[in-house]
Amino acid sequence: MSTASVPLPNWITYGVLPLLNLLLAFFISGLVVWSIGENPFQALRLLIEGALGRGEAIGFTLFYTTSFIFTGLSVAVAFHAGLFNIGSEGQAYVGGLGAALVALALDHYVPWYVTMPFAVIGAALFGAGWAFIPAWLQAKRGSHVVITTIMFNFIAAALMVYLLVNVFIVPGKMAPETRTFLPGGQLPKLDWLMALFGMKLGPAPFNVSFIIALVMCFLVWLLIWRSKLGYEMRTLGISPSAAVYAGIPYSRTVIIAMLISGGLAGMMALNPVMGASARLQVEFVAGAGFVGIAVSLMGRSHPLGIIFSALLFGILYQGGADLSFEMPNITREMIVVIQGLVILFAGALEYMLRPAMVRIYQQFAGQKSGGK
Amino acid sequence: MRPNRIPNLPRIRKERLRLTPHPAIELAGIDKSFGAVHANKNINLTVAKGSIHGIIGENGAGKSTLMSILYGFYQADRGEIRIDGKPVTIRDSQTAISSGIGMVHQHFMLVENFTVLENVMLGAEGGQLLAKGVAGARKELKRLETEYGLDVDPDAVIEELPVGKQQRVEILKALYRGAEILILDEPTGVLTPAEADHLFRILKVLRDQGKTILLITHKLREIMAITDEVSVMRRGEMVATRKTAETTVEELAELMVGRRVLLRVEKGEAQPGKVLLSVKNLTVKDSRGVTMVDDVSFDVREGEILGIAGVAGNGQSELLEAIAGIRKPTSGEILIDGQPVAGLDPARLRQIGLAHIPEDRHHMGLVLKFEEYENSVLGYHREPRYGRGALLDLDAIRKDAEEKIAKYDIRPPNPRLKTANFSGGNQQKIVVAREIERDPKMLIIGQPTRGVDIGAIEFIHRRIVEMRDAQKAVLLVSVELDEIRSLSDRIIVMFAGKVVGEKTPDAGEQALGLMMAGIAA
Numbered sequence: 015m016s017t018a019s020v021p022l023p024n025w026i027t028y029g030v031l032p033l034l035n036l037l038l039a040f041f042i043s044g045l046v047v048w049s050i051g052e053n054p055f056q057a058l059r060l061l062i063e064g065a066l067g068r069g070e071a072i073g074f075t076l077f078y079t080t081s082f083i084f085t086g087l088s089v090a091v092a093f094h095a096g097l098f099n100i101g102s103e104g105q106a107y108v109g110g111l112g113a114a115l116v117a118l119a120l121d122h123y124v125p126w127y128v129t130m131p132f133a134v135i136g137a138a139l140f141g142a143g144w145a146f147i148p149a150w151l152q153a154k155r156g157s158h159v160v161i162t163t164i165m166f167n168f169i170a171a172a173l174m175v176y177l178l179v180n181v182f183i184v185p186g187k188m189a190p191e192t193r194t195f196l197p198g199g200q201l202p203k204l205d206w207l208m209a210l211f212g213m214k215l216g217p218a219p220f221n222v223s224f225i226i227a228l229v230m231c232f233l234v235w236l237l238i239w240r241s242k243l244g245y246e247m248r249t250l251g252i253s254p255s256a257a258v259y260a261g262i263p264y265s266r267t268v269i270i271a272m273l274i275s276g277g278l279a280g281m282m283a284l285n286p287v288m289g290a291s292a293r294l295q296v297e298f299v300a301g302a303g304f305v306g307i308a309v310s311l312m313g314r315s316h317p318l319g320i321i322f323s324a325l326l327f328g329i330l331y332q333g334g335a336d337l338s339f340e341m342p343n344i345t346r347e348m349i350v351v352i353q354g355l356v357i358l359f360a361g362a363l364e365y366m367l368r369p370a371m372v373r374i375y376q377q378f379a380g381q382k383s384g385g386k
Numbered sequence: 387m388r389p390n391r392i393p394n395l396p397r398i399r400k401e402r403l404r405l406t407p408h409p410a411i412e413l414a415g416i417d418k419s420f421g422a423v424h425a426n427k428n429i430n431l432t433v434a435k436g437s438i439h440g441i442i443g444e445n446g447a448g449k450s451t452l453m454s455i456l457y458g459f460y461q462a463d464r465g466e467i468r469i470d471g472k473p474v475t476i477r478d479s480q481t482a483i484s485s486g487i488g489m490v491h492q493h494f495m496l497v498e499n500f501t502v503l504e505n506v507m508l509g510a511e512g513g514q515l516l517a518k519g520v521a522g523a524r525k526e527l528k529r530l531e532t533e534y535g536l537d538v539d540p541d542a543v544i545e546e547l548p549v550g551k552q553q554r555v556e557i558l559k560a561l562y563r564g565a566e567i568l569i570l571d572e573p574t575g576v577l578t579p580a581e582a583d584h585l586f587r588i589l590k591v592l593r594d595q596g597k598t599i600l601l602i603t604h605k606l607r608e609i610m611a612i613t614d615e616v617s618v619m620r621r622g623e624m625v626a627t628r629k630t631a632e633t634t635v636e637e638l639a640e641l642m643v644g645r646r647v648l649l650r651v652e653k654g655e656a657q658p659g660k661v662l663l664s665v666k667n668l669t670v671k672d673s674r675g676v677t678m679v680d681d682v683s684f685d686v687r688e689g690e691i692l693g694i695a696g697v698a699g700n701g702q703s704e705l706l707e708a709i710a711g712i713r714k715p716t717s718g719e720i721l722i723d724g725q726p727v728a729g730l731d732p733a734r735l736r737q738i739g740l741a742h743i744p745e746d747r748h749h750m751g752l753v754l755k756f757e758e759y760e761n762s763v764l765g766y767h768r769e770p771r772y773g774r775g776a777l778l779d780l781d782a783i784r785k786d787a788e789e790k791i792a793k794y795d796i797r798p799p800n801p802r803l804k805t806a807n808f809s810g811g812n813q814q815k816i817v818v819a820r821e822i823e824r825d826p827k828m829l830i831i832g833q834p835t836r837g838v839d840i841g842a843i844e845f846i847h848r849r850i851v852e853m854r855d856a857q858k859a860v861l862l863v864s865v866e867l868d869e870i871r872s873l874s875d876r877i878i879v880m881f882a883g884k885v886v887g888e889k890t891p892d893a894g895e896q897a898l899g900l901m902m903a904g905i906a907a
């Protein structure tokens with residue numbers, strides 16, 4: 015408590031501290047790996063090689079990163095307005111419907127770059143739409159958005175399965191999925207970008223939605239720190255009573271923040287649906303919505319931080335999959351444990367090392383000014 | 387960990403106290419910087435045992451920082467602290483407590499729904515089993531209460547106690563932990579005059595029993611009434627120490643500010659024009675349905691200051707909030723320029739020309755986590771001069787903030803500093819600057835100078851009078867009777883939600899005091 019208000023320079027808060035937390039997480043993970051009889055250094059090497067070793071590995075890592083950026087931004091935007099949107103998972107799922115409808119409607123007629131803007135809008139609209147009812151209930155009825163968004167995740171899952179099994183399924187096929195989109199409904203891969211760095215993408219699904227994600231990072235930054243709406247969202251998020259005093263309308267701000275949050279989650283669907291599998295499948299979100307919570311937490315709800323933490327989780331996902339393949343002792347569950355440790359240390363326990371750091375810093379800074 | 391020993395500590399200390407001739411506190415060469423802000427510069431201070439030592443100084447002079455160092459909240463960059471002649475390193479509040487230093491925080495650190503006894507024991511429960519600790523604590527509490535005349539019921543729940551009593555619980559907490567030295571940082575800001583008197587009686591008893599007291603306040607009258615010695619800080623330095631008996635209010639004011647200060651407001655005759663704000667039969671209930679404002683009616687004219695006097699908690703806060711659009715009135719009318727405005731939201735009211743300096747700057751007037759410039763437009767951020775379209779024009783906002791900082795002498799003059807890191811008085815100036823510089827038609831003000839130093843009070847009072855002279859309507863609520871009397875052109879008194887009477891400012895303090903207590907009308 016006594017050190018909480020002592021200011022630390024940014025390079026410590028945003029550089030040294032997260033790095034130390036990460037090292038700690040890896041250290042404990044190492045102990046876990048060691049305790050089941052594997053060599054932790056070997057495991058780390060495999061993980062990093064699996065994520066960054068070849069062009070293809072990097073392609074997969076960045077593919078996951080793209081999804082996590084979208085969902086991380088989604089959680090962050092709501093968080094700035096003081097809302098905890100646990101529903102990015104469901105919003106992304108429904109967003110997939112929006113993207114798929116656009117792709118199915120246009121892929122026969124126009125090239126991908128014409129389809130893309132409509133698909134972005136479609137995905138965002140459907141994602142936002144799915145966030146609207148929880149947002150409205152929070153704004154007008156005071157039903158807590160955490161609870162309603164969780165419930166809407168379940169409803170989204172049921173709804174999508176129903177639609178895929180009963181409506182979109184291709185007659186005569188068993189798999190609950192839409193038909194495959196033609197190239198006009200697909201987002202092309204970024205081979206050329208990889209080629210710039212002299213690498214081959216291979217079959218990895220790294221695609222144009224990565225660039226859309228980066229653009230969204232910029233737009234979210236603009237929204238939160240440069241726009242009037244963002245100012246109002248932050249005021250409401252930090253101090254609801256000051257927001258009342260300032261005449262910032264509660265309901266409107268809550269609803270808009272949730273719609274933007276849901277829209278960003280919805281856009282996540284572009285990546286797997288139009289960039290990778292070229293069709294809408296069940297459970298394509300695969301937990302990315304929940305990872306978004308960790309990504310946002312670790313990235314301090316700042317787009318730049320979100321890019322870095324999304325990359326970290328991308329590495330853990332891709333490298334982890336490779337690792338469990340190479341070291342059968344390390345199962346998928348084990349990888350989840352390691353990811354959990356990273357979330358725990360980098361997100362939830364972010365302040366654990368702070369007091370010690372403050373003490374070290376003060377001693378160091380004190381000596382410096384004492385020597386002058 | 388330590389708790390078992392705590393009840394015995396005070397007595398042990400008292401023995402030692404008689405044997406040692408050392409001063410209770412010696413600070414030597416204390417230095418502290420926050421980045422570019424040099425908050426404490428080479429501070430030397432000696433406080434005699436068994437005395438009440440006042441510390442005064444302008445907003446941002448470094449008083450709270452110095453006390454925070456003594457209490458282990460901050461670490462000094464340099465310098466030495468000696469308690470009873472022995473050098474100590476105070477790393478955190480734990481070490482401060484075990485060195486016999488207790489602090490009464492301005493924002494109380496009490497668990498609202500615990501009883502007095504539970505709060506006092508908290509963190510010093512004494513062993514694993516609660517029952518034994520409770521019995522011991524109850525006994526010790528009784529002893530402390532009778533010894534020092536702190537009358538509080540140990541079984542009362544905190545949230546049901548008035549502020550004055552909550553503060554006494556804070557004092558009890560410190561004493562229970564064996565405090566020999568008690569630090570009070572602006573303790574009377576939230577108290578009614580009667581509560582403040584009671585506090586001072588307690589402090590005197592404590593002193594007579596050999597405790598040492600450090601008192602920070604902006605009210606020179608309090609310094610004169612109760613301290614033995616007083617030290618003056620200016621811009622991070624300790625510039626003077628005087629025996630209270632040998633100094634005057636005027637000298638202290640000059641030492642603080644570095645120039646002569648007008649201790650009375652200078653103002654000419656009011657030239658009231660037409661009625662601008664009119665409140666008719668207004669009734670306001672709080673969230674529990676209790677009537678806080680009961681059928682209140684009054685008018686405020688252009689070019690006059692209407693003061694509302696009253697003991698805190700008699701409906702003034704709710705009245706202001708209703709006028710400002712923050713709280714919906716249950717019934718009655720509010721008219722601005724003849725137009726009904728009850729129920730409009732604060733943003734709309736600002737457009738109409740109503741500016742509001744709220745009572746509670748920490749919860750309403752400011753977002754403490756924002757940088758200063760962000761707060762300098764709070765509520766006005768949608769105006770085109772701060773950015774056309776959807777985006778904010780940060781350059782314009784910062785320039786605007788810098789102008790206000792210069793004009794209102796807000797220190798440090800840095801619009802990029804986090805608002806929480808400004809001293810209390812400077813935070814208040816940020817709010818005052820924002821609301822007055824907007825050039826509204828009408829200004830409603832709650833406690834304009836709470837926690838503000840005398841130089842700044844003079845300044846803020848002058849701005850308020852200037853607003854009046856520019857034919858604005860001003861509605862002023864303050865629990866400081868002096869402030870009400872010296873600023874207002876007319877005074878109404880509120881008691882239990884009702885207006886109990888109207889007086890002119892030359893009405894005696896006595897008469898107003900009686901009305902405020904609900905005794906005479």
Ligand SMILES: Nc1ncnc2c1ncn2[C@@H]1O[C@H](COP(=O)(O)OP(=O)(O)OP(=O)(O)O)[C@@H](O)[C@H]1O
Pocket residue numbers: 019020021420421423424425443444445446447448449450451452797798807808809810811812837839
């Ligand atoms: N944590 C902090 N970070 C940066 N600056 C700080 C911090 N705390 C205090 N300061 C600065 O140090 C200076 C001294 O502040 P301090 O709170 O000690 O003043 P004060 O004398 O108590 O004033 P007031 O009478 O207004 O309460 C101020 O300029 C303030 O802005």
Ligand SMILES: [Mg+2]
Pocket residue numbers: 449450451571809810
């Ligand atoms: Mg202070």
